[in-house]
Amino acid sequence: MNAIALADPIADTAMGDTLLYLEDVTVSFDGFKALNALSLAIGKGEMRTVIGPNGAGKTTMMDVITGKTRPDTGRVQFGDRIDLTRLDEAAVANLGIGRKFQKPTVFENLTVFENLELALKTSRGTFATLMARLDGTALRKIDEMLALIGLGGHKARSAGALSHGQKQWLEIGMLLLAEPQLLLLDEPVAGMTDIETEQTAKLFKELAGSHTLVVVEHDMQFVRELGVRVTVLHEGSVLAEGSLDHVQKNQRVVDVYLGR
Amino acid sequence: MTRHSLLTPRGWLVFLAAGFVLIVLLPAANRLAAPGGWLYLPDYLVPLIGKYCCYAMLALAMDLIWGYAGILSLGQGAFFALGGYCMGMYLMRQIGDRGVYKNPVLPDFMVFLNWKELPWYWQGFDMFWFAALMVVLVPAALAFVLGWLAFRSRVTGVYLSIITQAMTFALMLAFFRNNMGFGGNNGLTDFKDLLGLQVQSPTTRVGLLIASAVGLGLSFLLCRWIVGSKLGRVCRALRDAESRVRFLGYSPTGAKLFVFVVAAMISGIAGALYVPQVGIINPGEFSPANSIEIAIWVAVGGRGTLVGAILGAFIVNAAKTWLTGAAPEVWLFFLGALFIVVTLLLPRGVLGVMRDWQTRRAASRATAVAAKPVEAT
Structure with a gap:
């Protein structure tokens, strides 16, 4: 498999400094191995798409990276020396790792503006939050983000009243306002219209380079549109890696996933 | 903004x-x-209204944690009772040698139990400033320890309700014991004076009403300030989607602990203002039913509004005063029915109904204004 990957054009360009490194990560729930000796390296500024059938371990992988689930064995390293397996969700988020959930998760009873306000990169301490006031810079950042995610006219609406696609965009906007280094996006275009999907692909391409993105997606059209290196997960480990065309030709990938 | x-x-x-x-x-x-x-x-209405003000403070505290942060504490009455006991201990020490047994230091119940000296935890309660400090610190300390353990272990929802309910029940059983040193079943009573003023005198009663009203007003402004801050919005966010709050980098433990401790302090102060007005504090105040009643006041008034909590406390307690006088056996059925009716028909409480009515009136006025030019032409 390695030999094939080397022959692939995208494989050569991907690796610079490694930002996120998973090594031999295993997670089991009641004997079922959700992740089975998973190893994965994501370069700084890289955009990576992760595909795989249901139950392949995509969401569990995100849980492990973001501190929600502790792996039984293995190492998860962020940057040069930070071990993510020792940290909880809040600490991981404060390192600059943002996560978008599969189901859009925004604060439904808060307004769009308030959702973004909470996401804005500021001190997260309890007393700092109690005393926090929005200054001009913060307001400008929120307004810019509202424009970018196309919700400028909705800022006083409660987030629960938005359409599914708008909620997806609001959640992406919230992630970006936290100024993360690494973005983990679980099915970001689910429920979006074709035009919204296209706009999202455009936004992600702009973000790559200055940010590192890991996109889990089922929508092959969207994966093709992004046109970056693809990792195929199956039964908790990497089945294949390379460009979409390359992995689509892989017989095992066809058997377990694409062929069905 | x-x-x-x-x-x-x-x-x-x-x-x-x-x-x-x-x-x-x-x-x-x-x-x-x-x-x-x-x-x-x-005269009899003065301490009654003062008592309602104390209940309203308690309801505010409940609304702060339940209505805004989604913490349904069913042990809020325990913090109220602890504040009450701290005040009761001060009032007992003020009796001095005017008790039945004429002991200058020991309260009557200790003499009766053949105790020779004051237990260590009764020391200092002869000074008002010390007692006043304890009124705030004892509930705060308990809330901090309990909250820290529960929130850190991510105990939420019904489990948290059960734990807090168990806490107040355990405290009730402990305070019933004579050798706890808090007067057992009878609690603390027979108070003589407070800051040198006669507790029973009408003037002192009026003073206590004013103090309770001031306490209620200040608690309301404090709660308003907290819920209007960014931390208040974090609390409302926690109620909606706790995991999203974590993944944004906020620690839910810190935010919850803060409001839980503040609510315990307000409850403690409410209890301390309550005790001199009713003239007694006994373990019955820890009873789990009391804490559940607090949740009912807030639900009746309207959760997450603060004003609704105050309204609910006044409405339900006024009804209780009237019904327990007119038909005492009906009261508990009424309370149960109230909870069912509010849950099913008025999920946003009395205040929600009032606001709906206001919007509808404003809307019909707007259509009336819009219709006018048509008539004119």
């Missing part, structure tokens, strides 16, 4: 008007009006 004001101009007007009624008009109606006249406020 950048500068958040505590209340709207109209809100301040209502706030000051309510304060004026409680702090100036009612005391004047009791002290200055001629007894028997139609303006006269009978």
